[in-house]
Amino acid sequence: MRPFAHFSPKSLDEALDTFRREGEGGRPIAGGTDLVVQLKEGGHKFPYPRYLVSLRRLPELKVLEWREGEGLRLGAGLTMSEVVESALVRERYPALVDGAGIVGSLQTMNMATIGGNACNAAPSADTAPPLLALEARARVVGPEGERVLPVEQFWLGPGRTVLRPGELLVEFLLPPPAPRSAAVYRRHTPRKQMDIAVVGVAVAVELDGDGRTLKRARIALGAVAPTPIRARRAEAALEGQAPTPEAIARAAALAREEATPISDVRGSAAFRRHLVEVVTERLLHEAIERARRG
Amino acid sequence: MPKRLINLTVNGEAYEVAVEPWWSLLYTVREELGLTGSKEGCGTGDCGACSMLVDGRLVTSCIMLAVEADGCQVTTIEGLATDGNLHPVQQAFVEKGAVQCGYCIPGMVMAAYDLLRRNPNPTLEEVRLGLAGNLCRCTGYAKIYEAVLAAAERMRGD
Ligand SMILES: Cc1cc2nc3c(=O)[nH]c(=O)nc-3n(C[C@H](O)[C@H](O)[C@H](O)COP(=O)(O)OP(=O)(O)OC[C@H]3O[C@@H](n4cnc5c(N)ncnc54)[C@H](O)[C@@H]3O)c2cc1C
Numbered sequence: 001m002r003p004f005a006h007f008s009p010k011s012l013d014e015a016l017d018t019f020r021r022e023g024e025g026g027r028p029i030a031g032g033t034d035l036v037v038q039l040k041e042g043g044h045k046f047p048y049p050r051y052l053v054s055l056r057r058l059p060e061l062k063v064l065e066w067r068e069g070e071g072l073r074l075g076a077g078l079t080m081s082e083v084v085e086s087a088l089v090r091e092r093y094p095a096l097v098d099g100a101g102i103v104g105s106l107q108t109m110n111m112a113t114i115g116g117n118a119c120n121a122a123p124s125a126d127t128a129p130p131l132l133a134l135e136a137r138a139r140v141v142g143p144e145g146e147r148v149l150p151v152e153q154f155w156l157g158p159g160r161t162v163l164r165p166g167e168l169l170v171e172f173l174l175p176p177p178a179p180r181s182a183a184v185y186r187r188h189t190p191r192k193q194m195d196i197a198v199v200g201v202a203v204a205v206e207l208d209g210d211g212r213t214l215k216r217a218r219i220a221l222g223a224v225a226p227t228p229i230r231a232r233r234a235e236a237a238l239e240g241q242a243p244t245p246e247a248i249a250r251a252a253a254l255a256r257e258e259a260t261p262i263s264d265v266r267g268s269a270a271f272r273r274h275l276v277e278v279v280t281e282r283l284l285h286e287a288i289e290r291a292r293r294g
Numbered sequence: 295m296p297k298r299l300i301n302l303t304v305n306g307e308a309y310e311v312a313v314e315p316w317w318s319l320l321y322t323v324r325e326e327l328g329l330t331g332s333k334e335g336c337g338t339g340d341c342g343a344c345s346m347l348v349d350g351r352l353v354t355s356c357i358m359l360a361v362e363a364d365g366c367q368v369t370t371i372e373g374l375a376t377d378g379n380l381h382p383v384q385q386a387f388v389e390k391g392a393v394q395c396g397y398c399i400p401g402m403v404m405a406a407y408d409l410l411r412r413n414p415n416p417t418l419e420e421v422r423l424g425l426a427g428n429l430c431r432c433t434g435y436a437k438i439y440e441a442v443l444a445a446a447e448r449m450r451g452d
């Protein structure tokens with residue numbers, strides 16, 4: 001690795017001050033599992049940083065707090081292991097555990113943060129589809145103050161987010177799960193662990209009071225577009241409908257059309273589109289079944 | 295710029311080390327502290343040969359900056375044996391002949407040690423998942439899994 005300076009602030013304010021004081025060429029480092037590898041490769045994806053600002057010791061990024069009626073605050077600096085081990089997350093947002101629990105190996109999960117996964121902005125990021133399907137919002141703080149935006153607006157392209165220089169992702173805000181709702185995430189990979197999604201699909205559904213119609217459906221796709229995406233036409237085709245196998249099959253076919261994948265070593269575009277349909281269909285059945293059981 | 299002074303407690307011993315910000319924890323432990331048991335296979339977090347515990351968490355130390363571990367408790371493969379006696383996991387690797395060239399073994403042993411602390415009675419599948427971040431280029435997985443299961447049994451005392 002080529003030289004860079006490194007700062008270890010102890011609070012969010014101190015971190016923001018460090019970027020302000022040191023000026024251009026700075027980059028945050030959280031778990032480092034993407035960044036250090038990219039720096040070792042020479043930093044081709046972005047200009048090689050002049051200095052790093054460590055987020056490891058910022059208590060503001062380690063928040064994990066449930067408030068009745070408001071939902072969950074999930075600090076961007078929580079590691080995948082911390083997310084997976086949280087009883088709160090396991091009980092109320094199992095789809096997030098589905099995603100966080102398969103990021104690399106145990107070693108990776110002990111280092112990788114959920115915020116770093118979003119900020120690195122890989123289309124295949126495993127926590128992105130669950131966050132999208134759960135309609136999480138991202139709280140971002142920077143030199144010009146703070147803003148809160150739906151995660152759907154967070155990604156601009158591969159490796160690109162809305163974050164401006166000196167801005168930090170502080171936490172995700174997740175709405176409380178509705179009664180008779182359920183969410184699932186699954187990725188297709190040849191290996192169970194230590195692999196990158198060929199496609200990833202997250203589905204969140206909510207049934208109405210008598211369980212006969214779908215009040216809400218959210219379908220999010222990873223690794224099939226320049227950013228993680230919502231399959232909105234598929235969602236719209238389900239909402240207000242009875243969750244019949246035919247309706248589910250129609251929605252899955254629409255999700256396939258909404259995917260715009262590329263061909264690469266992990267799979268051809270055609271294979272990816274096929275997988276989107278198959279996985280979406282299976283997950284819709286699974287989520288609806290779970291929502292019925294309550 | 296001068297090097298940065300960091301504090302590490304490695305295998306119970308306190309060190310103050312002067313490091314460059316771009317040095318990995320693995321490089322620092324091997325080259326500055328002389329603890330060369332941990333190996334570098336890939337340098338990119340993929341093979342697990344550099345596995346160590348940092349504040350009780352198993353990490354791939356090749357992609358952790360030493361400055362990021364400032365103030366942490368580190369356990370390396372050198373820290374497992376006590377009073378010259380191998381740890382039961384190490385002993386089981388010897389007895390089961392789980393070692394071929396040996397390069398992956400420090401990382402395998404650390405991952406197995408960590409797994410058995412969290413799950414003293416793993417199934418074969420759980421052992422496989424627990425070691426999924428560790429590659430053996432000699433591909434001696436079957437005996438490695440046998441050794442871990444044998445160590446688990448011995449450590450449980452049944
Ligand atoms: C062996 C291995 C296996 C992997 N497997 C998977 C996998 O299966 N699935 C998957 O999705 N990913 C995988 N990854 C990628 C990586 O582990 C994840 O993307 C991880 O979540 C990144 O988090 P981090 O904390 O390590 O981020 P870092 O590497 O520290 O940072 C990543 C980027 O985000 C920026 N950043 C980080 N946090 C913030 C913040 N709070 N605010 C602003 N900017 C920030 C950094 O500047 C950097 O550009 C793997 C990586 C490795 C090494």
Ligand code: FES
Pocket residue numbers: 333334335336337338339340341342343344345354355356357
């Ligand atoms: S050397 Fe660290 S994971 Fe391979």
Ligand code: FES
Pocket residue numbers: 392393394395396397398399429430431432433434
């Ligand atoms: S024994 Fe040779 S790499 Fe595992």
